[in-house]
Amino acid sequence: MGTSSRPIVLDGGAGPRAHAYPDVRPDEDLLAGLNPQQREAVTYRGQALLIVAGAGSGKTSVLTRRIASLLRNREAWPSQILAITFTNKAAGEMRERVEQLVGDTARGMWISTFHSACVRILRREAEQFGFTKAFTIYDSGDSRALIKRLVKEHEADAYGLTPAATQGKISKLKNELADAESYARSANMSDPAERVFVELFAAYQRELQRANAFDFDDLIAQTVFLFRAFPQVADVYRRRFRHVLVDEYQDTNHAQYSLIHELTRPIGSDAAPLAGAGGMMIFEPDPADDPDKAGASLTVVGDSDQSIYAFRGADIRNISEFERDFPGAKVVLLEQNYRSTQNILSAANAVISHNFDRKDKRLWTDVGEGERIIGFTGYSQHDEAQFVADEIEVLRKAGVDYSQMAVFYRTNSQSRALEEIFIRSAVPYKIMGGTKFYERAEIKDALAYLVAVANPADEMAMRRIINRPRRGIGDVTIETIARYAVDQQITFRDALANSSALGVGPKIQAAIAHLDAVLAEASALMLPPSGELAPPTAVAEGLQLLLSKSGYYDALRASKDAQDEARIENLDELVAVAREFARNNPEGTILDFLTEVALVSDADDLEDASGSVSLMTLHTAKGLEYDAVFVTGVEEDLIPHRISANEPGGPQEERRLFYVGITRARKRLYLSLAMTRAQFGEVTVAMPSRFLQEIPNELLHWRQSPGDVNSRGGTQSRALNARRQSGSGFGGSGSGGSGSRYGDDLVPLPRRAPGGSIDRFANKIPAKVRDNGDLELGPGDRIRHDDFGEGKVDAVTGEGAKRVAHVRFDTAGPKKLLIKIAPIEKL
DNA sequence: CCCCTGCTAATTTTT
DNA sequence: TTAGCAGGGG
Numbered sequence: 001m002g003t004s005s006r007p008i009v010l011d012g013g014a015g016p017r018a019h020a021y022p023d024v025r026p027d028e029d030l031l032a033g034l035n036p037q038q039r040e041a042v043t044y045r046g047q048a049l050l051i052v053a054g055a056g057s058g059k060t061s062v063l064t065r066r067i068a069s070l071l072r073n074r075e076a077w078p079s080q081i082l083a084i085t086f087t088n089k090a091a092g093e094m095r096e097r098v099e100q101l102v103g104d105t106a107r108g109m110w111i112s113t114f115h116s117a118c119v120r121i122l123r124r125e126a127e128q129f130g131f132t133k134a135f136t137i138y139d140s141g142d143s144r145a146l147i148k149r150l151v152k153e154h155e156a157d158a159y160g161l162t163p164a165a166t167q168g169k170i171s172k173l174k175n176e177l178a179d180a181e182s183y184a185r186s187a188n189m190s191d192p193a194e195r196v197f198v199e200l201f202a203a204y205q206r207e208l209q210r211a212n213a214f215d216f217d218d219l220i221a222q223t224v225f226l227f228r229a230f231p232q233v234a235d236v237y238r239r240r241f242r243h244v245l246v247d248e249y250q251d252t253n254h255a256q257y258s259l260i261h262e263l264t265r266p267i268g269s270d271a272a273p274l275a276g277a278g279g280m281m282i283f284e285p286d287p288a289d290d291p292d293k294a295g296a297s298l299t300v301v302g303d304s305d306q307s308i309y310a311f312r313g314a315d316i317r318n319i320s321e322f323e324r325d326f327p328g329a330k331v332v333l334l335e336q337n338y339r340s341t342q343n344i345l346s347a348a349n350a351v352i353s354h355n356f357d358r359k360d361k362r363l364w365t366d367v368g369e370g371e372r373i374i375g376f377t378g379y380s381q382h383d384e385a386q387f388v389a390d391e392i393e394v395l396r397k398a399g400v401d402y403s404q405m406a407v408f409y410r411t412n413s414q415s416r417a418l419e420e421i422f423i424r425s426a427v428p429y430k431i432m433g434g435t436k437f438y439e440r441a442e443i444k445d446a447l448a449y450l451v452a453v454a455n456p457a458d459e460m461a462m463r464r465i466i467n468r469p470r471r472g473i474g475d476v477t478i479e480t481i482a483r484y485a486v487d488q489q490i491t492f493r494d495a496l497a498n499s500s501a502l503g504v505g506p507k508i509q510a511a512i513a514h515l516d517a518v519l520a521e522a523s524a525l526m527l528p529p530s531g532e533l534a535p536p537t538a539v540a541e542g543l544q545l546l547l548s549k550s551g552y553y554d555a556l557r558a559s560k561d562a563q564d565e566a567r568i569e570n571l572d573e574l575v576a577v578a579r580e581f582a583r584n585n586p587e588g589t590i591l592d593f594l595t596e597v598a599l600v601s602d603a604d605d606l607e608d609a610s611g612s613v614s615l616m617t618l619h620t621a622k623g624l625e626y627d628a629v630f631v632t633g634v635e636e637d638l639i640p641h642r643i644s645a646n647e648p649g650g651p652q653e654e655r656r657l658f659y660v661g662i663t664r665a666r667k668r669l670y671l672s673l674a675m676t677r678a679q680f681g682e683v684t685v686a687m688p689s690r691f692l693q694e695i696p697n698e699l700l701h702w703r704q705s706p707g708d709v710n711s712r713g714g715t716q717s718r719a720l721n722a723r724r725q726s727g728s729g730f731g732g733s734g735s736g737g738s739g740s741r742y743g744d745d746l747v748p749l750p751r752r753a754p755g756g757s758i759d760r761f762a763n764k765i766p767a768k769v770r771d772n773g774d775l776e777l778g779p780g781d782r783i784r785h786d787d788f789g790e791g792k793v794d795a796v797t798g799e800g801a802k803r804v805a806h807v808r809f810d811t812a813g814p815k816k817l818l819i820k821i822a823p824i825e826k827l
Numbered sequence: 828c829c830c831c832t833g834c835t836a837a838t839t840t841t842t
Numbered sequence: 843t844t845a846g847c848a849g850g851g852g
Contacts, residue, residue: 086842115842140841216842251842311840411839413843433841467828474828599842619840641839657840680838680843 030065030072030101034058041332042066045075047294048329050249050322051301054363055348055663056339056625059301063245064094066299067109068101070243078108082241082263082296085113086248088600090623094247110241114256115216116599118223122214123591125226125233134591136213136455137598141439143167143204143215146460150203159193161200170201174217175253175313177224180205212457220255227262238267242296248623249302249322253313260298261325267293298326305352305361308619308657310649320359337363337663339625341370344669347695348662354694355652363663373695375702376672377688377709381414381633384674385421387703388630391670392427392613395628402428404627406614408661410639413679414632415615422613432616438597442556442567446574447597449546450539453523454590456493463492469555471511477504481512493519518549526590536586539593540578547571618661629665631658634673635686658691671700675709777805782827790827 031039041051041062053059067083070076085091091112099106110117123133138146147170148163150156156166173183180202187194208215214222227234244264246252252260300322307316323329337345345363352358374391378384392405407418407429415431422429437443445468451461459482466481467473484502485495495502496519499512526534526542547553553571556564581593614626618639633639639658644650662669677686688706702708777783781793783805791809805824 088842113842219842308840309842312842413838416843470829472828476828617840643839653840678843682843 030069034062034065035336037332037334037336038062041334042069044330044332045297046328046330047297048322048326049297049299050319050329050331051299051334052331052359052361053301053303053334054337054361055303055306055660056337056363057334058338059247059334060090060094060097062334063247063299063301064097064101067098067243067245071102071105076243078105080240080242081109081111081245082117082243083109083111083245084117084247084260085111086251087623088113088116090247091116113599114252114259115219116595118219118259119595119599121223121237122219122226123595125230128230128233129222129226130209131212131214132455132457134212134455136211136451136458136461137219137595138208138213138215138460139438139598140167140216141444142213142460145464146207147200147204150200150207154196154200154203156196156200159196161193161197166197166200169197170204171217172313173201174215174221175255177221177255177258207459210457211459212455213460217255220253220259224255224258224262227259231268234262234265235267237263238265238296243299244296245299245301247301248306249300250304250307250316250319251302251309251314252318254315254318255313257315257318260300264295264298266295304358305355305656306622306660308622308653308660310653311647333361335361335363337365339666340365340663341367341667343370343372343699344662344665347373347669347699348659350696350699351655351662351691351694352659355655371668372701373669373671373699375692375700375705376670377702377704377706378672378674379676379709380683381417381674381677382421384632384672385418386425387672388418388632388670389421389425389427391630392628393425395668400627402611402613405630406616406621406624406626406628406664407630407632408616408618408621408664409632410618410641410657411633412617414638418615418632428612429615430612432614433620437570437573438600440567440570442570443574445552446543446547446571447594449519449522449550449552450543450590450594452493452519453526453542453546454594457491459492462496465550466515469551471515471551472508473511477508480504515550518546521549522546533587534589536582536588537579539588539590540575540582542590543575543578547575618657621664622660625664625666627666628668628670629661630670630672631661632672633677634658634671634689634692635677636689637686638677639689639691655691658689671695673706675706777826783807783824784827 031042034042038058038061041049042065051059051062053062063083067081070081071078083091083094085094095106095109095111098109098111110120112120119137122131122135126133126135144163144167147167151161151163151166173179180198183201184198187198189195189198208218227237241263244260246260300319302319304316304319307314307319310316318325323331340348340363342365345365349362353360376384376387378387388407392402395405396402409415409418419429419431421427438447445465448461448464451458452465455461463478466478480502481495482492484498485492488495488498496512496516499509499516502509502512504512522542522545525545526538528534553568556568556571577597578593581588581596585592614624618631640651640654644654647653671692673688673692674686676683678684692700777793777796779793779795782790783793784790789809791807793805793807796805
């Protein structure tokens with residue numbers, strides 16, 4: 001492909017308008033339904049384009065149409081396009097939507113995350129700088145394990161260098177493209193802690209190199225180093241990618257920014273300066289001088305108001321200073337929102353406008369005001385959760401599908417209370433991005449087995465599996481093997497083959513020999529020596545082989561720990577993933593499989609529209625949208641989170657996070673909080689978030705305001721409020737208690753109607769969820785419920801642990817209960 | 828070497 | 843509250 005014919009460039013980048021062919025543009029249909037700004041974003045041609053895309057402004061649509069337009073107009077071959085997203089999910093979506101527009105042509109494009117794009121490049125070029133293409137990718141857990149070992153070896157704990165702190169610092173430095181050496185130059189080396197840190201950093205990097213491994217940050221940073229050290233390599237990619245598009249640009253860190261810069265540089269531009277002390281070289285020749293050497297065109301899309309990853313190195317300046325970085329860049333502003341009602345947008349605008357130092361941008365819509373935002377204050381997080389659950393049921397009855405509702409929270413730990421209530425209320429839910437499948441110990445073990453086969457240099461993987469399942473090999477033996485390997489100048493893996501030379505007991509020696517044999521057998525299956533291709537099923541079969549013959553499966557089966565049953569299921573799931581992978585990638589090798597697995601995240605859970613409510617953190621929510629959104633825990637110290645107070649720019653980032661949450665909602669938005677919140681056993685008093693005050697009163701309707709909960713009792717809400725008389729305490733909100741200041745100025749809105757739900761909500765959740773086992777219930781049975789009293793079973797639906805009883809209570813009315821855990825007994 | 832117990836410490840966000 | 847770890851007994 002791509003023989004002699006260069007793509008025909010229509011409009012030569014001469015201007016934003018395609019005025020030459022107003023009626024016959026081959027991409028005319030792509031522009032249908034776009035507003036003028038969106039059109040401009042699709043059709044503008046030039047070196048650099050920044051699309052400032054507010055929440056819900058149709059940026060994905062614009063980006064995909066822009067790509068389609070380039071292809072349709074024959075301005076680019078698919079292979080010349082590099083589109084970079086932040087998540088695999090976003091990449092998948094983009095590819096799908098481009099395919100819809102241009103069909104199979106989309107195949108040759110690189111649409112991927114930063115990380116997978118870099119892996120592709122690194123696999124190809126690894127040999128250039130001391131790695132092999134079989135390198136392993138260390139996720140943060142792997143690198144933590146390694147750092148932990150090094151911290152111990154260096155006794156760095158004494159200097160306050162905990163594994164976590166060390167890892168964080170190294171990561172930060174790598175995102176700034178620093179290495180141990182360059183850091184040492186700028187650090188205060190008279191501080192012993194700094195010296196130890198530098199030593200740790202260097203040792204860590206040595207270990208990675210020795211293991212033929214890159215950590216997450218290295219994938220980006222090392223690619224940049226590669227491009228800088230080998231300009232002719234960089235030029236290969238510069239020549240190839242003529243159009244670079246980056247999504248979520250506000251989330252890029254310095255390393256990613258540099259990578260984009262390297263890729264879009266004029267071809268051949270940095271070969272000389274790097275080589276020589278000459279100093280007379282022209283660094284960046286004006287692309288206009290020589291069209292063949294011009295850098296790729298760059299399109300970035302982003303919204304600085306949605307930058308929520310500064311904590312891990314995202315630099316908002318990358319986007320706010322784009323025009324300075326790329327002189328002559330065109331900026332298109334997308335402000336029309338196609339997602340939310342005006343009330344929701346007004347609230348979002350009001351909140352975000354409190355951030356100073358931002359370019360003004362106001363989202364608007366033409367769909368109308370919509371419902372008011374609903375606020376609710378619970379006495380406890382359980383009370384709050386009950387409100388959410390009840391409201392979800394109301395919406396459900398009104399015809400809103402569960403899959404169109406979402407509940408957000410700031411910290412993962414908040415999901416617990418919600419889950420408890422949801423289970424008891426039989427609200428189907430799904431936690432997005434909780435404990436991740438690929439971080440489970442058994443999955444990591446299984447993958448370590450695969451790594452041990454694919455990359456024998458990876459000692460970390462070997463250390464992980466050598467005593468899993470238990471083989472009687474402990475620290476002493478491991479160190480014996482490691483020392484032997486060093487002495488013989490062979491890898492840890494190869495040392496296993498000489499088990500008889502290790503000088504260990506016969507039992508242990510046999511165990512080592514067995515493991516060695518299993519690994520060798522799997523290796524023969526998955527990596528045929530003669531160079532022929534392994535069959536597509538090799539990975540799945542090899543994995544099975546490893547798990548069976550190593551005794552891993554047997555050990556789990558023999559265990560009486562109930563959790564181990566689930567572990568077997570997880571492993572079966574992993575084998576299924578491997579099969580699926582083989583189906584999708586007939587040519588896929590064990591390396592490809594490991595790469596994919598290392599780079600997927602929970603965010604890639606396709607949102608399984610199987611009718612459940614989605615629960616997730618505010619961070620996870622970015623990029624998603626739902627008809628109804630509940631933002632919970634809108635309290636001081638939660639959002640804004642307490643830790644953010646000390647970080648520069650922290651409170652502003654928290655506000656953006658809240659803004660992101662608000663703007664996920666299409667039609668209905670709920671903001672809820674609790675007056676008390678139990679964290680690690682202790683009950684603490686929570687205060688309404690300052691962000692609530694930033695929402696204009698007329699947009700927010702309180703079902704139960706903080707004043708309702710607090711005006712009479714300050715902190716001891718529960719007991720007092722349980723029997724509150726309707727209408728009392730009105731206007732007297734200044735009366736004592738630490739909460740009064742909120743009662744006064746934060747909650748001027750009308751109180752909830754008298755006779756409301758206080759008794760219903762208060763204090764009804766016992767500390768522990770119980771287990772009724774296989775309690776048999778059928779229609780007609782009478783039961784007693786701890787809270788609801790007696791009632792009659794109307795029907796039983798569902799199966800196994802998810803059996804639900806539909807009960808009509810004598811006083812409390814109809815309820816749905818999960819039989820397994822509801823506090824009920826049969827009468 | 829393995830397992831258990833009792834203690835401590837840590838609770839933000841994650842490609 | 844709980845997860846994870848160190849230290850001691852088997």
